[in-house]
Amino acid sequence: MKNRILPMLAVLLVAGAFVARAQNPPLDSTGSTAPAPTTDLPRTGCVTAQCHPGVKDHAFLHGPIRVNGCDGCHKLVDPALHRYELLGGPLEMCQLCHITEMGTAPYAHEPFVEGDCLSCHDPHGGTGSSLLRGRRYADACTKCHEDMTGAHAQVHDPASVGACGACHEPHEAQRPKLLKAEGRELCLGCHILTGIAIEAGPVVHDPALEDCLVCHDPHATDNKAMLTTNAQRLCTQCHEDVATAVNNASRQHEAVTSERSCLNCHSPHASSHPSLLREDVKQLCFECHNQSVTLPDGTHLPNMKQVIEGGTSLHGAITQRSCVECHEIHGGGHRRLLVNEYPSDLYYPFSESAYALCFSCHDRQLVMQPKTETATGFRNGSLNLHYVHVNRDNKGRSCRICHDAHAANRDKHIRDSVPFGPAGWNLPIDYESLPDGGRCGAGCHRSFAYNRVAPETYPEVEDDQSWRGDNLVPGSRIEPTEKPGGSSR
Structure with missing residues (x-):
């Protein structure tokens, strides 16, 4: 509460000084100047329209001046010459009223140390209650100190209005540069x-x-x-x-x-x-990627917020x-x-380094073992269908053909379709999940089913060729051979 009361008192004091000034309008100094008197005059006669009119031409007046108390600081020493002297030195005169304890702080303003109060203050009045010389607080400062604002585009609010005293003490301080706080x-x-x-x-x-x-x-x-x-x-x-x-x-x-x-x-x-x-991270990325983005090379990124929020099967990193x-x-x-290598094309010769991004999380044995019972669930019996599709010296199928790297509406974020060719035709990925396996009749080959427990067989094609895609005809469909008991799974 004390901290609030002090500024309020200061405001009231300033307001009082301003009201006092308003009741004493500026003197009309347009008339001729009177000759200097040769006899002693009453103090009320010092400031008139013809004598020293500028002394009271301030928004705020020093107390003695406001009550015409010129003799509070000045004494007549030669009436004939109308010559006056100060009753004492400037510092001595100021300290008659403004008592200060100099040297109590480790940092002091040089004019204050030297007792040169009048280098900053006008003894008669000023535009503010501190009676500083100049129109603004900063005008008194820049007489000695370089203007810190210059022609810069951005100026700190206190500096823009010349309020140096908002941050700096004018006399003494506990901190370097006379700062008010640490x-x-x-x-x-x-x-x-x-x-x-x-x-x-x-x-x-x-x-x-x-x-x-x-x-x-x-x-x-x-x-x-x-x-x-x-x-x-x-x-x-x-x-x-x-x-x-x-x-x-x-x-x-x-x-x-x-x-x-x-x-x-x-x-x-x-x-x-x-x-x-x-x-x-995800929400931050969505601030930009909530719309289609055109890259400098002319390619377009989809609205990733829409893709991800519209998917039911999310990539692990997205779920995190x-x-x-x-x-x-x-x-x-x-x-x-991307943080590491990942094929940019749908077809890509296989190498471990080409899929370094995927292998930073996924076990590379997923595509390294022709036969496996454990490395992947995408297998026909023990035949590793990831290996069949991806691990090829020529025209290996990259992960992106079947999987969306962000989100999709099928398990394992398997796509509904994939953009293909220069026109971006949406090649369908006709995948169906089945008990112990699944069926794929994608636009790139005939329909095949696979079963991890009871492997599907296709006697009309050679086993190896049937899965490596060299003789697959787009659009056709081959039903698996029926198992004993009528089951095709």
Whole structure:
């Protein structure tokens, strides 16, 4: 409560001074100047329209001047010459009323130390209650100090109105540069919401705990948010690993290269998410990928928010809301900002390195063993159908033909269709899940069924050729041989 009462009293005092000035309108000094008197005059005669009219031409008047008390500071020493002297030195005169304890703080303003009150204050009046010389507080400061605002595009609000006293003590202080408070505490006195966010955390940027001036200029700058330089350059001064990734990336993420750069995704002060992210990863990505995106090379990315939220079978990374399991968010060297190699084409010669992205989570034996009972459920008996489709020196089927890397409406995120050819024809993936197996009659081959327990057989084609696709005819359908007892499964 005490902290609130003091500013209120100050406002009332200022208002009182202003009212007093309003009751004493400026003197009309347009008339001729009277000759200097040669005899002593009453103090009420010092300031008239013809004598010293500018002394009272202020919005706020020094107390003695307001009551015509010129003799409170001046004494007549030669009536004939109308010559006056001060009753004492400037500092001595000021301290008759303005008692100060000089030297009680470790940092002091040089004019204050030297007793040169009049270098900053007008003894008669001023535009403010502190009677500073000049129209604004800063006018008194810039007589000695360099103008800190210059021609910059962004100026801190106190500096823009010349309110140096909002941050600096005019006489003495406990801190360097005569600051009123220590480090970030000074800033948080005004930036209250930022302070609340920092206290709430739980993830807080180290500079926000230490000193705002690590990132911000307190006076003026050409960068938004009063940053000392642009966002990306500022962040990478500390985060050198990110700078290396961005600079070496052959494929860049627009979120990083745009004007806001790092601030598109990260909160600069505090967050409830890891790495100071503004939201969880998936929601953050959806802020841009909630619509179709056209890449610099002319290709189009679908509305990923729509794809994912419209799917019932999600890729594991998506269920964890973690796009960064597969994508390099700062930039990289792989197509679609993937963190590792993954075939960009539907048909691709198999190599382990070509599927390095998939193998970072999935067991590579899925496509390495021709025969298996355990590596995959996509098998006809022990015949590994992942191996049959993918592991080929020529025209191996990549994962993307059958599986959507994000989401689909079939188990194992199996697609309904896949864009094929230059026109993007939606090649159907006619897959049906069956007990102990399934059936696929895709647009790329005739219908085949598989069964893990009771393998399907197709005697009209050679066993190896039938599964390797060399003799498959699109659009036709072959029913499996009926098992004893009438079952085809």
